[in-house]
Amino acid sequence: MKKLYIVSTGAGGTNYLTREAIDAINDSEVIVGYTKYIKELKLEFGDKELFNSGMTKEIARCDQAIEIAKTGKTTTIVSNGDVNVFGMATLVVELMDEKDLWDEVEIVSVPGVSSVFAAASKVGAPLSQDFAVVSLSDRLTDPDMINKRIHNALDADFVLAIYNPKSKKRTKPYLDFLEILSKFDERIVTIAQNVGREAKEHIAITTSTDIINQGLEHEDVGMSTLIIVGNSNSRLTKNGKILTPRGYLHKYETSGDLK
Amino acid sequence: MKKLYIVSTGAGGTNYLTREAIDAINDSEVIVGYTKYIKELKLEFGDKELFNSGMTKEIARCDQAIEIAKTGKTTTIVSNGDVNVFGMATLVVELMDEKDLWDEVEIVSVPGVSSVFAAASKVGAPLSQDFAVVSLSDRLTDPDMINKRIHNALDADFVLAIYNPKSKKRTKPYLDFLEILSKFDERIVTIAQNVGREAKEHIAITTSTDIINQGLEHEDVGMSTLIIVGNSNSRLTKNGKILTPRGYLHKYETSGDLK
Numbered sequence: 413m414k415k416l417y418i419v420s421t422g423a424g425g426t427n428y429l430t431r432e433a434i435d436a437i438n439d440s441e442v443i444v445g446y447t448k449y450i451k452e453l454k455l456e457f458g459d460k461e462l463f464n465s466g467m468t469k470e471i472a473r474c475d476q477a478i479e480i481a482k483t484g485k486t487t488t489i490v491s492n493g494d495v496n497v498f499g500m501a502t503l504v505v506e507l508m509d510e511k512d513l514w515d516e517v518e519i520v521s522v523p524g525v526s527s528v529f530a531a532a533s534k535v536g537a538p539l540s541q542d543f544a545v546v547s548l549s550d551r552l553t554d555p556d557m558i559n560k561r562i563h564n565a566l567d568a569d570f571v572l573a574i575y576n577p578k579s580k581k582r583t584k585p586y587l588d589f590l591e592i593l594s595k596f597d598e599r600i601v602t603i604a605q606n607v608g609r610e611a612k613e614h615i616a617i618t619t620s621t622d623i624i625n626q627g628l629e630h631e632d633v634g635m636s637t638l639i640i641v642g643n644s645n646s647r648l649t650k651n652g653k654i655l656t657p658r659g660y661l662h663k664y665e666t667s668g669d670l671k
Numbered sequence: 672m673k674k675l676y677i678v679s680t681g682a683g684g685t686n687y688l689t690r691e692a693i694d695a696i697n698d699s700e701v702i703v704g705y706t707k708y709i710k711e712l713k714l715e716f717g718d719k720e721l722f723n724s725g726m727t728k729e730i731a732r733c734d735q736a737i738e739i740a741k742t743g744k745t746t747t748i749v750s751n752g753d754v755n756v757f758g759m760a761t762l763v764v765e766l767m768d769e770k771d772l773w774d775e776v777e778i779v780s781v782p783g784v785s786s787v788f789a790a791a792s793k794v795g796a797p798l799s800q801d802f803a804v805v806s807l808s809d810r811l812t813d814p815d816m817i818n819k820r821i822h823n824a825l826d827a828d829f830v831l832a833i834y835n836p837k838s839k840k841r842t843k844p845y846l847d848f849l850e851i852l853s854k855f856d857e858r859i860v861t862i863a864q865n866v867g868r869e870a871k872e873h874i875a876i877t878t879s880t881d882i883i884n885q886g887l888e889h890e891d892v893g894m895s896t897l898i899i900v901g902n903s904n905s906r907l908t909k910n911g912k913i914l915t916p917r918g919y920l921h922k923y924e925t926s927g928d929l930k
Contacts, residue, residue, distance in 0.1 A: 420788075420792075428782070432687060496797070501796035503920075506920055509909055523682075523784045524784060533780035540758075541761075542804060564827040568816070651773035655764050655768060658811045659811040661765055
């Protein structure tokens with residue numbers, strides 16, 4: 413059967429590519445993706461036919477990938493981070509279903525390292541406990557629902573990861589987020605920019621008070637930013653990293669027996 | 672400086688290892704891990720010194736890894752899935768802080784493919800939207816807090832991933848989860864066992880009604896099971912996979928312009 417891979421390239425460049433992802437790309441004749449990511453892959457997979465398109469062209473890009481696969485060329489559409497985390501999986505599956513191509517093109521989805529995990533790995537152990545992931549992009553989600561999710565997550569003491577906090581034109585959801593955050597006790601906050609892209613990566617550890625006070629002026633919060641809000645137990649380690657303890661050391665001996 | 676890597680091996684065997692993870696292991700003299708995972712790595716990295724220990728020995732294992740790294744041997748401690756998702760990162764960071772070894776041993780954490788993403792990739796596009804991740808293990812978390820997290824997540828229409836649903840001895844949190852789930856409209860549910868371990872992997876798509884009705888008797892729900900509860904918009908595709916639409920196709924033309 414004809415085949416279309418939806419490949420997670422992981423956060424950042426190509427360092428988080430998994431074996432399965434590399435195998436999928438190698439198995440493909442054609443790679444389709446967002447211009448910036450295609451550029452990075454070109455260095456290694458230059459023998460493939462490459463198609464790129466701009467950031468707002470997601471539907472066209474997925475459609476193109478499906479149409480190319482339909483011609484019989486095994487194709488990969490790449491998606492930064494994990495394909496299921498605000499990535500390309502949804503659109504490809506939705507278009508495949510609309511076009512009713514399931515008997516013609518096989519879809520193989522390859523999971524990857526989402527930026528929340530990449531960012532977490534750089535600042536100690538901030539997740540470690542139950543967590544929630546919310547995108548502040550209100551292009552496709554009702555703003556009230558976004559706010560409710562933020563409230564409910566903080567209210568149940570989840571560690572909370574925020575994707576797409578704001579853009580030049582879209583600032584209201586971020587201000588709403590800060591407003592909700594201000595109703596809770598202070599939390600440790602990680603602000604991660606361009607995770608996994610060594611030259612541009614910038615990760616700051618701060619507090620909810622700081623981001624609330626700085627509002628839209630915070631220099632670290634922009635388009636390619638991920639924010640991780642710790643839970644009420646998150647704390648700084650002696651070397652200034654973040655630890656969200658699970659409670660092992662208080663409850664168990666090193667042997668594994670209960671204290 | 673002496674070095675200890677905390678390496679995510681991804682869900683399942685070694686197929687989800689990233690380049691960074693392979694580099695970290697290759698850079699190490701010693702690998703420490705849970706017996707089952709060490710066995711899998713042994714086939715490829717047999718030239719390393721390998722230390723393994725049982726499942727309940729997490730603290731001892733992390734302590735051992737730190738102590739070995741302290742002797743000057745570059746060491747990797749492996750953690751299935753992602754190190755930050757109920758993995759080894761927390762314990763290593765907590766022990767490092769207690770021992771105050773930050774000036775002596777450098778910790779490098781390597782992110783990976785968590786089983787929630789691996790499972791999602793096998794059943795279409797079930798995540799795609801804001802999601803929450805909750806472990807039902809009450810060994811270290813207050814049961815009331817677990818229940819509150821489940822309630823708050825469903826109440827805000829998060830896609831909800833449940834780790835560690837039950838064990839032979841621990842069934843109450845799972846029954847509580849079903850009880851809370853029964854208060855909401857029916858949802859599509861994925862039950863994934865042994866994700867990424869080809870021979871043993873088993874993934875079932877069903878409904879919340881089914882798992883509520885079957886209670887503790889459900890044959891697919893056990894120790895190595897991950898459950899993904901869709902949100903209120905999740906639906907089955909024509910080929911029986913799951914789609915949690917983000918709404919693109921209703922709002923935008925293929926060109927990317929607003930409809």
